[in-house]
Amino acid sequence: MKKIWLTFGTVALALSLPLSSMATSNQKFTDVPPTKHFAEAVNELAERHIITGYADGMFKPGNPITRGQVAAIIVKLMELNPDYMVKDPGFKDVSKANGYYNSIAKLAEHEIMAGYSDGRFGPNDPVTRGQMASILVKAYDLPRFDFIAKENPFHDVKSTNSHGANVLNLYKLGITTGVTSDRFGINEFVTRGQASKLMLTTEHVHPETYSIETNGDKSGTMLRFSEIMADEDTDEFIPNSEIYHAAIIKGRQTPSGYTGDRVQVTPLKEGRGTLQIGGNYGMEAQNIKRYYHKYYVDVKKIDGKLKVQLLYAVDNLKTRARLKLAAGEKVENIRFVRTDGEVLSDNMPFEGYTDSPDVFIRVNKTGNFIATVRFTDGKEARYTVEVKAPPTHMLYYEVKTSKMKGVN
Missing domain, CATH: 2.60.40 (Immunoglobulin-like)
Structure with missing residues (x-):
């Protein structure tokens, strides 16, 4: 049986808390005093050459961060090489002469950032708090949790909205809070200082997830996931287990074919669960051919961290x-x-x-x-x-x- 291991780090860290795991760095910019809540993040990212300031030596932490700037930072954080095998993203407002071209192209290729419906990317547009949430969820493949109304404290966020669901994912992981206790400010712009702390906090606390993938098929016969059955020793339809969290992340239909679906698995606590994934070949409504995959999901804490082992199951459960x-x-x-x-x-x-x-x-x-x-x-x-x-x-x-x- 194939064994797959992954690590789940601590996720309960509020944005309002100091990034205590970082060593205090020397002040890099005169306009980022150590009393600012984002100072440690700015200094660490500058020390690592992830971010830079302006020609006058200032960082300008209160300025809105732009989509081009975010692309350049995320590429470095994810250790993606923007100068290798760059594919033209096709944005009509991002030429190869643009200093952010390679970074934007690399994130578009990895489906971390996309353009607008009119074909633009908007490299100089400021990034909203909602957009930043979606970028971080995609970049770090954060768990896609399901939410009910009582789990949403923000009156300006709807979980059915793409940015809204991602805002709540960050909130559940303790990566961010609202501008007030009941308002997230989803359409407000993110400043350079705030973005620095958001990105570094996500890097420190994000759980590593494992994905079970289908293969995209360019012939028109699409392999898709349609259901998850979880929990040990039960035939009831349960979308998730106390042992782990699983979510179906749908692929996209592109001119070259369907990109394929995947099931994202994140361990939550020690124990054993079961995972049954159902799907079909062909469009879901057509239900051309059903198929299933089944696993035992073992979660253990090793060296203080939760790790998951997926064992392909060959037997049948009571x-x-x-x-x-x-x-x-x-x-x-x-x-x-x-x-x-x-x-x-x-x-x-x-x-x-x-x-x-x-x-x-x-x-x-x-x-x-x-x-x-x-x-x-x-x-x-x-x-x-x-x-x-x-x-x-x-x-x-x-x-x-x-x-x-x-x-x-």
Whole structure:
């Protein structure tokens, strides 16, 4: 089995906290006094030759940072070589004579920064706080969390908006806060000082994620992910596990074909979970051919850091067989036998649901069975349980249950 390891760093670090992991540097710019909250970030990035000041020796931390400047900084932070194999990004306002051309082209190639719908890039346009969030999420491949309304403290941010979702990703990781407790200022411009601290904080605390990828197909037959089933020992559809976070990141349709989807996996805490990925060949609505991949996800803390090991699963897990009950019926005992009379259990373990009177047993053998349920009032009910081998690569058996009629 193939083993893949990745590291998940500490993510709970608020932007308002000092970057204590950085050694205090000498003041690089006269207009960046050490009392400023972004001073350490500016000094460290300058020491590393990631950022530079102006010809007059000033950094001008209060100036809005431009899209071209952000591109140049991100390329250096990501250690991308902007002078190697540069592809023309095709932006009509960025010629090869532009000092940011190579950086912009490299980030466009890696789909970290894109242009406007009119074909421009806007290298001199100021960057908004929302745009910066999206750039950082893409550059560091930050976890794409799902959000519900109560997890969003900002009245000017909607999680359904592309920038909005990325703002909340940064907020959840503790990389940034709002301009007030309930307003993010998503359309306000980011200053050079603020951008320095945002970028360096993200570099320090971002988790390393692992991606399971499909292969883009240029023939028109597109391989796509459509569902994630997570958590150990359950056949319920659960989009995520307590052990790890998984998210489907869709590809794009381009003139040369579909770029392919990927599932991003981020470990959260120690333990074992399972991951089943479903998808299809062809457009999702056509559902031309279904396929599944299944993994065990082991997360362990090693040297103080969470690491994940993905093991491709070849076996099938115990699967729930749901026995539907009427309101008020309480189960005392379940007898489980094959239809040929072989007794598998006189006292089959069962579990209940939190939102239903129904119970379920777990099965791990194929065949036809009868579950006889004895209730606390002495009455009984019988259920047929049909268990079939699952389609290739699925984690769980196909189970069908039905209550038998005419039982005392």
